[in-house]
Amino acid sequence: MNGPDLKARSPWSKLNDVQAVKLSPQDNRVDHDITIPGSKSFTNRALIMAALAEGTTTLTGILKSDDSYWCIEALRKLGVHVEVEQEKVTVHGCGGKWPVKAGGVYIGAAGTIARFLPGALAADTEGDWTIEASSRMSERPIEPLLNALEHLGAEIEYLDKKGYLPIRIKACGIKGGRVSISGKVSSQFTSGVLMASPYAKKEVTVTIPDSIVQKEYVRITLNLMEQFGVKAAFNEDLSEMKVPVSHYVGRELELEADASTASYFMALAAITNGRIKINNLSIKTNQPDIGMVDVYERMGCTVVRGEDYIELTGTPSLVGGFNISMKEMSDQALTLAAIAPFASGPITIRDVEHIRHHESDRISAICTELGKLGIRVEEFCDGLTVHPGIPKAAPLESYDDHRVAMSLALIGTKVPGVVIQDPGCVSKTCPGYFGILSGLGVGVEYLK
Numbered sequence: 001m002n003g004p005d006l007k008a009r010s011p012w013s014k015l016n017d018v019q020a021v022k023l024s025p026q027d028n029r030v031d032h033d034i035t036i037p038g039s040k041s042f043t044n045r046a047l048i049m050a051a052l053a054e055g056t057t058t059l060t061g062i063l064k065s066d067d068s069y070w071c072i073e074a075l076r077k078l079g080v081h082v083e084v085e086q087e088k089v090t091v092h093g094c095g096g097k098w099p100v101k102a103g104g105v106y107i108g109a110a111g112t113i114a115r116f117l118p119g120a121l122a123a124d125t126e127g128d129w130t131i132e133a134s135s136r137m138s139e140r141p142i143e144p145l146l147n148a149l150e151h152l153g154a155e156i157e158y159l160d161k162k163g164y165l166p167i168r169i170k171a172c173g174i175k176g177g178r179v180s181i182s183g184k185v186s187s188q189f190t191s192g193v194l195m196a197s198p199y200a201k202k203e204v205t206v207t208i209p210d211s212i213v214q215k216e217y218v219r220i221t222l223n224l225m226e227q228f229g230v231k232a233a234f235n236e237d238l239s240e241m242k243v244p245v246s247h248y249v250g251r252e253l254e255l256e257a258d259a260s261t262a263s264y265f266m267a268l269a270a271i272t273n274g275r276i277k278i279n280n281l282s283i284k285t286n287q288p289d290i291g292m293v294d295v296y297e298r299m300g301c302t303v304v305r306g307e308d309y310i311e312l313t314g315t316p317s318l319v320g321g322f323n324i325s326m327k328e329m330s331d332q333a334l335t336l337a338a339i340a341p342f343a344s345g346p347i348t349i350r351d352v353e354h355i356r357h358h359e360s361d362r363i364s365a366i367c368t369e370l371g372k373l374g375i376r377v378e379e380f381c382d383g384l385t386v387h388p389g390i391p392k393a394a395p396l397e398s399y400d401d402h403r404v405a406m407s408l409a410l411i412g413t414k415v416p417g418v419v420i421q422d423p424g425c426v427s428k429t430c431p432g433y434f435g436i437l438s439g440l441g442v443g444v445e446y447l448k
Helices: 040-052 066-077 111-122 143-151 187-199 216-227 259-272 288-298 327-342 353-357 362-372 402-412 423-428 433-439
Strands: 020-024 031-034 056-060 081-085 088-092 102-106 128-132 155-158 167-170 177-180 204-207 240-243 252-254 275-278 302-305 310-313 322-325 347-350 377-380 383-386 418-421 443-447
Touching (some): 020 402, 040 056, 040 066, 040 088, 040 111, 040 187, 040 216, 066 081, 066 102, 066 423, 111 128, 111 143, 111 155, 111 167, 111 187, 143 155, 143 177, 143 187, 187 204, 187 216, 259 275, 259 288, 259 327, 259 402, 259 433, 288 302, 288 327, 322 327, 327 347, 327 353, 327 362, 327 383, 327 402, 353 362, 362 377, 362 383, 402 418, 402 423, 402 433, 423 433, 433 443
Parallel strands (some): 031 275, 056 252, 102 128, 177 204
Antiparallel strands (some): 020 418, 020 443, 056 088, 128 167, 204 240, 275 310, 302 310, 347 383, 377 383
């Protein structure tokens, strides 16, 4: 296992000088109202669309994380004027014509930017750029996306290994027409094609020959495109989507809270018989991880679904003994796996084979680390079964993966002495994660 890629950490990251955190259960019952940072999914989609737009866009409630930092830096390298003030960003759009026509951009470990930026660059009619990423991001395949863009007329050169970053893009516009792209590996490939399509020479029809993992993220893309003035036509299962020749128009937009981040704090209340109220998240969101609310309810928690909040109260004994497909909310597969030892029966998680190709092989990682805690786990190609047990304290690896670190930290809120190595990796999506846990009463000791 490789160590953390500190080059991919941004100035917005925290804890880079911290080797590990040692966690201990809170002294008092968790009973808090909290506000969650903005959605990574919305932030990076909106930043790219705002940069391509005509006119100025103001985004409020952005997520200040490594991924959004590298997105903003890439846009600046391309000549887009971006102003950041706290959680507000003002983007002066380039109208689909990038001001700086040549050079290199570095995107850290930002998978969203690796999938969204190539099409946005290729859609310009002139330019010559390279895209480089962190060592781990450079191991994650993007060939389905690049094949689709090349089919539409993009000129792309692999600078190292075929199908992977780094790449060189020589902009000559995209012609439009029909293009097919698999949705099995990542919904972001589909979103990357859709986001560039308004700038094609003619209408683009995107077809999905199989099915899209986490298709709600594609709906988020389509909805955001419409908010920026581009209305696509699509069928119910998103197997065919048509994007007209058009352009984005700058606007003011308030971004949603991140449902994925919110889920960790709901899980905290679930396993500690506490209460958490998320003040700035609605059940009406299209973010698929909001589905964890139903999972927590199935496990015996009490949920209040307010108009603009969600409140969850835990239970003395979580209910287990079920199988569940986590295909549509696979980012929360590790969260469920981490709290599963505290349930009344085994929990089997299925349909998440694609998370083996994320920041780490997440299935292997969570099985290995739960095993260190003395928990019985069965690993499958597309998931795992976690059996009930009493975890014992142990030092745990984070694999330079924010979701591994945040999920395993939950166990430390029940089991004294759990240690998470390289906690700084959470800066990819929630730099303040351990600070929020501390504010909720969880013991967090930083080890340097």
